[in-house]
Amino acid sequence: MKFYDVIIVGAGPAGLFAANELSSKSDMKILVIDWGPDVKERICPALNVSFCKKCNPCKIICGVGGAGTLSSGLLNLHPQVGGDLEELTGSERVAWELVNEVDSIFVKYGAPNTVYGGDQGAIEELSRRAAAAGIKFIPIRQRHIGSDLAPRVIQNFKNDLERKGVRFLLKHRVEKFDKGKVVLDDGTVLEAKYLIIAPGRSGARWLLEQARRLGIASRPGPIDVGVRVEVPAIVMEPVIKVAFDPKFHIYTETYDDFVRTFCVNYRGFVVQEVYGKDAVGVNGHTLQAEKSENANFALLVRIELTEPLEDTTAYGFSIMRQTTTLGGGRPLIQRLGDLKRGRRSTWARIERSIVKPTLRHVTPGDIAMALPHRIVTDILEGLEKLDSVIPGVASSSTLLYAPEVKFYANRIEVDKNLETSIGGIFVAGDGAGLSRGLVTAAATGILAARGILRKEGLIS
Numbered sequence: 394m395k396f397y398d399v400i401i402v403g404a405g406p407a408g409l410f411a412a413n414e415l416s417s418k419s420d421m422k423i424l425v426i427d428w429g430p431d432v433k434e435r436i437c438p439a440l441n442v443s444f445c446k447k448c449n450p451c452k453i454i455c456g457v458g459g460a461g462t463l464s465s466g467l468l469n470l471h472p473q474v475g476g477d478l479e480e481l482t483g484s485e486r487v488a489w490e491l492v493n494e495v496d497s498i499f500v501k502y503g504a505p506n507t508v509y510g511g512d513q514g515a516i517e518e519l520s521r522r523a524a525a526a527g528i529k530f531i532p533i534r535q536r537h538i539g540s541d542l543a544p545r546v547i548q549n550f551k552n553d554l555e556r557k558g559v560r561f562l563l564k565h566r567v568e569k570f571d572k573g574k575v576v577l578d579d580g581t582v583l584e585a586k587y588l589i590i591a592p593g594r595s596g597a598r599w600l601l602e603q604a605r606r607l608g609i610a611s612r613p614g615p616i617d618v619g620v621r622v623e624v625p626a627i628v629m630e631p632v633i634k635v636a637f638d639p640k641f642h643i644y645t646e647t648y649d650d651f652v653r654t655f656c657v658n659y660r661g662f663v664v665q666e667v668y669g670k671d672a673v674g675v676n677g678h679t680l681q682a683e684k685s686e687n688a689n690f691a692l693l694v695r696i697e698l699t700e701p702l703e704d705t706t707a708y709g710f711s712i713m714r715q716t717t718t719l720g721g722g723r724p725l726i727q728r729l730g731d732l733k734r735g736r737r738s739t740w741a742r743i744e745r746s747i748v749k750p751t752l753r754h755v756t757p758g759d760i761a762m763a764l765p766h767r768i769v770t771d772i773l774e775g776l777e778k779l780d781s782v783i784p785g786v787a788s789s790s791t792l793l794y795a796p797e798v799k800f801y802a803n804r805i806e807v808d809k810n811l812e813t814s815i816g817g818i819f820v821a822g823d824g825a826g827l828s829r830g831l832v833t834a835a836a837t838g839i840l841a842a843r844g845i846l847r848k849e850g851l852i853s
């Protein structure tokens with residue numbers, strides 16, 4: 394049986410940054426385990442970029458670097474985007490320090506120097522216009538690593554960790570963990586004084602099962618339900634000049650619900666996502682080689698449930714299945730003008746729109762028949778408000794695709810060091826419901842590592 398000081402499960406940003414913090418500040422024996430492959434095996438030899446959704450049928454891209462890092466690698470440099478580091482740390486100052494630290498480490502390993510969203514004059518002007526419309530514009534600096542550069546950044550990071558003594562065990566799944574040990578898929582048992590479990594979204598269900606088995610408390614996270622909005626690229630251009638991926642937060646008039654824009658794809662494409670045989674949804678992406686005439690973004694309503702149904706995932710799936718049934722197995726598409734008039738869209742009506750849909754594997758229909766009334770009201774009111782900041786976004790020919798649903802992992806209960814109720818077992822990242830993005834996931838890895846360093850008396 395092999396013994397380590399710390400075993401980290403998951404080589405995503407949470408796991409890598411935890412390993413970095415520990416190996417920089419101690420001489421502990423550290424092992425990182427991931428069921429996915431090494432960086433170079435994640436690169437498509439034809440395109441020299443990480444395997445994309447087109448050729449990666451499992452759609453969850455795992456291995457060294459984790460999910461998403463090799464995909465587009467957009468670093469959102471704000472402690473309240475992609476999670477809430479202020480809530481986790483209890484300090485605005487510490488939260489910002491973590492963001493800057495994560496950013497500087499990515500730059501150290503080769504992320505580009507360019508930061509988007511730094512034009513203070515333009516940000517103030519857009520914030521003012523948004524505030525006048527009752528909208529909060531979240532000015533965030535963003536660094537775009539890009540799919541061509543990301544593998545090199547992650548490879549440099551891993552090489553340096555190995556130089557500092559960190560070991561990697563790849564293509565091995567951790568089946569089970571208990572206080573002080575993990576059991577691999579081939580039955581091997583590895584022991585460690587501390588565990589950091591950071592399995593990301595692909596391992597969230599597994600982590601939840603393990604937590605339940607061990608009696609570690611958890612609670613369901615929220616979900617975001619809404620539509621993908623598609624407009625002519627020219628409509629989004631003025632805000633794109635201010636922010637690479639502009640984020641607006643809105644509270645709606647009727648229900649006072651939280652609605653936000655997410656994942657803006659300028660000159661991008663709407664894509665279908667399959668969640669099972671009876672549930673499809675939509676998403677958006679941009680391609681380097683091909684540009685569209687449109688821009689798309691998600692407009693999402695935050696939903697949190699209390700008893701008797703706290704399981705937001707079950708609710709999200711029921712909405713998704715209902716929409717899929719109405720669409721005959723495809724996502725629905727509707728012109729905003731048709732939705733407002735209370736009639737379904739048809740292909741003939743869609744063709745009259747000045748926006749040509751970038752996703753055609755859809756069924757023209759009536760989103761009001763598919764999504765709950767409250768969500769439709771929130772979307773209509775949200776778009777009306779947005780229109781005064783982004784003129785044209787609520788035009789009749791704007792296209793809406795449904796459903797777009799963002800699920801989050803159950804939140805594992807932890808203390809401020811990210812240690813669970815079982816001493817020595819720490820969790821980090823998206824799989825534990827503590828983050829929803831690269832920077833915040835990385836920051837939670839650092840926090841868990843500091844929890845261990847603190848217990849060892851190596852930091853105060």
Ligand SMILES: Cc1cc2nc3c(=O)[nH]c(=O)nc-3n(C[C@H](O)[C@H](O)[C@H](O)COP(=O)(O)OP(=O)(O)OC[C@H]3O[C@@H](n4cnc5c(N)ncnc54)[C@H](O)[C@@H]3O)c2cc1C
Pocket residue numbers: 402403404405406407408426427428429453454455456457458459460461462464465466467468469475565566567568591592593594595596599821822823824828829830831832834835
């Ligand atoms: C296509 C895509 C694009 C994205 N783009 C962005 C973006 O541009 N910007 C942004 O901020 N966020 C983006 N994200 C989200 C971002 O990738 C995640 O928030 C982040 O990777 C979470 O980090 P993590 O370390 O918690 O988990 P992950 O990155 O998911 O890493 C977890 C790792 O654990 C491994 N693992 C899981 N279970 C086990 C097990 N039982 N045994 C062994 N190994 C296991 C997995 O193989 C995986 O490599 C994107 C996500 C996707 C899917």
